[in-house]
Amino acid sequence: NAGVMQNPRHLVRRRGQEARLRCSPMKGHSHVYWYRQLPEEGLKFMVYLQKENIIDESGMPKERFSAEFPKEGPSILRIQQVVRGDSAAYFCASSHPTGELFFGEGSRLTVL
């Protein structure tokens, strides 16, 4: 079984550009979570989605960030007008409703 697939693994953007990160959950998993990890810090929850629904977006910045998990295709985390402070590793995880999380390898965003 393929694990959680994230792409791109590395992304470089200039300030003001858009970053789009993709995540395909494990087969059979309908719950997707996005976390952000800053250097030397822990994981901070951003958003929890099920197919076509945002369940909890309490960790998402109010502006510039959005997420979706369409009926077909991967989950997308979109960051508009990136700033240097957005530079981080963004991890996607999937799970069954009450089980452990399975993480992707992360997408590392660098904003120049």
Next chain:
Amino acid sequence: AQSVAQPEDQVNVAEGNPLTVKCTYSVSGNPYLFWYVQYPNRGLQFLLKYITGDNLVKGSYGFEAEFNKSQTSFHLKKPSALVSDSALYFCAVRDGSNAGKSTFGDGTTLTVKP
């Protein structure tokens, strides 16, 4: 609200010695507790979980953890550390009353020296 505290940023042990990585939690509902390990530039890997049942749970690579409800703790342990156990360890809690988010501690870097 739910939270996790990992009071030690760093734990150093000698190979062959027992190790403990501490974790305390706070959650309003039933605690579902997890340990994950992260190697450099990699995603997190699941080690073990407590959902219900025996307070001592066993997981991957010889790790185990003990759930203590009165102390709201879930410390990770291993009887004999290996150099290859050196990594970043995260404790996480989820409210078992609903299928919501997991909240992670800030992580503890374990270094096992030969």
